[in-house]
Amino acid sequence: MERELSGEVIVVGGGVIGLTTALVLARSGRRVRVWAREPAERTTSAVAGALWWPYRIQPEQLVGQWALATLAVYEGLAEQARETGVRMVEGVHLGVRMDELGTWAAQVPGLSETAAGAGLAARLPLIDMPVHLRWLRERVLKAGGLLEVREVTDLNQVPAAVVVNCTGLGARSLVPDPTVRPVRGQLVVVENPGITTWLTSADEHAAESTYFFPQPCGLVLGGTAEEDAWSLEPDPRVAAEIVARCAAVRPEIAGARVLEHRVGLRPARDAVRLERQVLPGGRVLVHNYGHGGAGVTVAWGCAREAAGLAISAAS
Template sequence: MTTTGKIVIVGGGVTGLTTAVALLEAGLSVRLVAAEIPGPTSVAAGAMWGPYLVEPWSKVRRWSLVSLDVFRGLSADPATGVRMVSGVEAARDAMPAPEWSTLLPDFRECSPGELPSGFGGGYRFTVPLIDMPAYLQYLLQRFRTAGGTTRRQFVTSLDEIDDASVIVNCAGLGAGDLATDDGVRPIRGQLVVVKNPGITEFFSEDTGLSPDLLCIYPHGEIVVLGGTAIDGETSLQDDPVATRAIIERCATVDPRLAKAPVIASRIGARPTRSEVRVEADSRSDGVRVFHNYGHGGAGVTLSWGCAREVVHLVTG
C-alpha cells in the first residue's frame, strides 16, 4: 500500500523516536508529537538489552534479534551511547538458562568463582549496554538530520491529530488511553546514579517478580544501580528510602558502591501489558492507525524490531 502525506508519531520515548527514525529513513514524511521529547521514562532507563518478562515470545524473539543487530552496529560509534559489555546475571539458587540465551553466541554458565557470595548459579554473556540520555539525544539528532519535525503537545485523543494520513500510537503509558485499551498498567521503576568506583562489567540478579531489583550498569564515569518494580504505581517522585535500599542491595555485590557519591535518582513508569501490541487499526474517519506499545521494561530491547515491523505494516 502506498503511503502519501505526513505520518504522525504520538510519543517521544525510545519506542516513538525509534519508530520515527525507521519510518523517516524508509522515505516517509514524519512528525513526532509528544508532551516531552525525549520521554522521561526512557531517559530514566538503565538500560541493558534483554527481553525480560515480555510476551509473546514468538514475536519478542524476532524483535529482540533485530534490535541486537542494530545495537551491535551502533556500538562502534561512542557518540551513540551504546557499548557491548560483558557481565553476569545470577540468582540466589540454581537458575535455568532463559529462553533468550540462544540468541547470544558467548552465553555460558558461570564457574563458582565468578559468582558473588550468596549466589547459587548464573551466566556470563555480552550484550549492548545503553546510556539512555546520550542514546536518546543521538536518536533525536538522527531524526532531525533526516528531515523529521517535532511538536510538543499533550495528546489526549487521536482525534486531535488533524494533519496526518497515518498515525502511529507509541505513547507508552498513555497509549492505552489513546487506544481505549485498559490492559496497559504502570510499573514504577527507580534507579540510582552514582560515581563509578571502577566497575567495568554489568551485574544483574534474576529476582523474578520481586519489586526489589538488583542491577549494576557501568557507563564510564557513572554507574546506574537498580532498582524497583512496583506494579500499579505511577508516582515519579523520588523515594529516599528506596534509594538507600537500592545502594545497600548493590553494595552486597560490590562493596565499593556503599560509599560511591550519589549523583541522581531516575524514576519512570514502565508501560506494561500482557502482550506487546504492534498492529494496524483505524480511526472512525478512516485515517489509518498503527499501535506500538506495551513493552514494559523491554522497550529498548524491542525498539528496533518493533519499529521495523511498523514500517512493514505502514508500507506493506
C-alpha cells in the same frame, strides 16, 4: 479536525520506541512528524538503566525476534559509541540458566553459563540513554523528519491518514487501554568506584531486584518493580535498600557518593500491542506500545514491524 497533513505519517510519542519508529519510517522515504508532549530527555526512556535484555515483556516468541533484530543494530552502533551512546559491555545475569530462556537465547553471541554455574555471562549492549535519544532525534531530523512538542488528547483527531501510536503509558488514557499499567522503577546513581562490568540479579515477578550498570554518568544501581505504583518521587528508604543490596555484591559501592535519584514508570501490558487498526473514514492507526521493562531491548525490531504496517497502509 485540523487540515490533514497529506502523505505524512505522524508518530505520537517521543521516547525510544517513538523515535526509533520515526527513524525507520523516515529512512524508508516517508514524510514523518513526531508529536510528543515532552522532549525525549524527560521521557521514561531517559531514566532507563538500559541494558539490552528481555525483561518484563510478552509475548516471548515475538519478543525474542524483536530483541535479536535490535541486538544486531546495537552491535553495529557500538562501533560509534561516542556518537550513539551504545557500548558492548561484559557482565553476569545471576540466577539465570539457559534452559529457562526462550529459543532466542541460543542466538545471542557469547551468552554462556558461568564457570561456577551461578548465572549467565555475556557481552551485551549497554546504552547511555541521554546520548542515544539525542542521536535518534538528530538522525530523524537528518532523514527529513520533523519533531514537535505537542500534546495529543485524541488519536482520532490527529490530522494524518496514518498515525503510529507509541505513547507508552499514555496509551492507558489516550486509546483508551486500561490494561496498560505502570511498573515503578527506582534507581540510584553513585560515583563509580571502579566497576567496569554490569551485574543483574532479578526475578521478573519480584518487586525488588539487584543490579548495577557502569554508565558515563556514574554507576547506576537498581532497583524496584512496583506494580500499579504512580509516584515519581524517590523514596529515601528504598534508595538506601538499593544501595545496600548492591553493596552486598560489591562492597566498594557502600562508600560511593550518591549523585542522583531516578524514578521511571515502565509501560507494562500483558502483551505488547503491535497491530494496525482501521479507523472510520479509512484512516489507519498503528499501535506500538506496552513494552514494559524492555523498550530499549526491542526498539528496532518493533519499529521495523510498526513501520511496515504504516507503509503498507499508506501505499
